[in-house]
Amino acid sequence: MLEVANLACIRGERLLFKELSFSIRPGELLVVGGANGSGKTSLLRMLCGLLLPAAGEIRWQGRSMGSMRDVYPAAMMYIGHPNGLKDELTGLENLRFATALSGAPASRERIRRALARMGLGERELLPTGWLSQGQKRRTALARLLLSDCSLWILDEPFTALDKAAVELVQSLLEEHLRDDGLVVLTTHQDLEVAAPRLQRLHLAQ
Amino acid sequence: MIWGSMETFLAMGGYAFYVWGSYGMAIVLLAGEILLVVGRRRTTLRRLSLTRRMTAKDRNETAA
Amino acid sequence: MLSLLRWVIARDLTLAIRRRADVLTTLFFFVIVVTLFPLGVGPEMDTLRRMGAGVLWVAALLASMLSLGRLFAADHLDGTLEQFLLIPQSLSVVVLGKIIAHWLVSGVPLVLMAPIVGLQYGLSPTALLALLASLLLGTPILSAIGAIGAALTLGLRGGGVLVSLLVLPLYVPVLIFGAGAVDAAVSGLGAEAHLSLLGALLLLALVLSPWTAAVALRISIE
């Protein structure tokens, strides 16, 4: 359960938002909307602990996030605007290092299956730099299949994805929400995800 | 007074260049720093009141 | 904790191998700078012999500083550095791993090349041995202190020049004890004192700078 109490965010000297409160229960999807520069990304970065809020508090499972340097990161997966992949490494190596650093390295077989499921087929041996934007995004999103984090924080997950990929990712979200996962995401496209509970948050600019 | 006259004081026993070079630089630096801070205060105040008047003017335009 | 360290080092080394050019440019910079001095100072062997250690040490210092950018900047651009901040283990271990990887890539080649280039300066075998030992102990300190500078100036325009301004004053003790070790060895006093002080600085750096650089990273990533 993720609770946010009267959060405020100041970037440079601009006050992006204040008095922001909401909570997300297991199985719930929160879609954060708002114009560009309205603080969507800053909000997400605050939720995952990269950005300190100017005011307010974020609680995970009832405990304030600041005090839990180890428990919270283990339960949360953040995929931001940049894909977080090294161009020189192959998809396989990228995911192997990513999973190893966040605790347990996934086996090559499991990574290959995840990449195949994301429709990347036998491209896992190509350096990521050679892939198209859409394929890179899918490689990044393949990390969702390789982790057992309950909270997903995704910044524009659908950018550069074609129709088939969008549907694939939406089905992943539905699957995650069905087994009590939590998802917070930002997107410009309209979203058809059958979520047990759906919450929309609009950041007024 | 151990210096007797102004001239001996200024001559500083032949080391005038070194002694007055040091104290002269001290005066230049201290005075310079004071002027810098005062100048900075004036420009800040001027700039702040200018922006305040601008936003006030915009607000009146939008209100009208 | 050890496994995390091994994974970070493995990752950075694979990346360095994929981009071999970076490793070689640091090495060539070192060799070029060292060969420039005799052209400027003149070929007399006795002057060169006296200043050899100092020149080699300053060149090693500049070479390792120039490659500091590779520590965090590339990861910052493609978003992988953020993922490091989100792992359950402590960030200082990751930074220690990156420091060790940076030392292996930019420090060790200098250490191996220094005796060869040292021959240009007519350094005696004892001097070359002391040079090797002092560089072996000194270059990791340069990487460790440099990591703090690199973390502070992450993503800033003109970061390269700025990092040298921040980090060079902190390199002074390493330079003094490093170059001093060679002179002491040559003059027969023996370099033990200098090398033990370098060792002390190394321990201090390895304990303090990963944690400080981690704090600096969290500040710069915000």
Next chain:
Amino acid sequence: MVPQKINWFKYSSPATFYFLAGKMIPWFAGAAVAFFAWGLYLGFFAAPTDAQQGEAYRIIFLHVPAAWMSMFIYVVMAGWAGLGLVLNTRLSSMMASALAPTGAMFTFLALWSGALWGKPTWGAYWVWDARLTSELILLFLYIGFMSLQATIEDPRRADRAGAVLALVGVVNVPIIYFSVRWWNTLHQGASVSLTQAPAMAAVMLQGMLVMALACWMYSIAVVLARVRCIILERERHSAWVAEFLEGERQ
């Protein structure tokens, strides 16, 4: 419309400090002028001529206080910066940023007067003495701190990054001084070094202490004035600045 004075204070501590500092500056400035006058009198009129160095030694009444101030301000700056980093208080970080230029100025003054004192005494403007060399490296640390803060736009990051650098610097200053001293004694032996200051007649020591006090008063006055500018620039969006400007215009 008389702006009510009361509600300014409840906005934030920088607001309170802004007006408090405003009241204190004249006192410190006055004290600085008084101490400078007394110190210069002691230095030039009360202190006797030195047997070996003649009148040139009078430069120590400027050089030594400036050197003391440069070290003292760096430590104070690191203290404020550390406080700002740990307690997240904006005001302490602003104080650190305000201290740096004055500290750098005193360091440069110490080097300049050290050179002008060195020429008549040892025949060279620059002497690789341990303390002078450490003073030069201290100047680089100041310049590093100021340029790091100038390069970073976001004031919050500039404060915290500057604080980390200042703290790393203050840990390194003793190490640098020790290594430079080791390097200096190894190569030249202790023949040429400032430690052989002329025998400290009581009035000389008193002159130096009074001049140091004067420099201290001066620094507080200038730093408070500069921190007020920083507060105005940083807090320009807050309500109290708007009201203050309102009051200022009448």
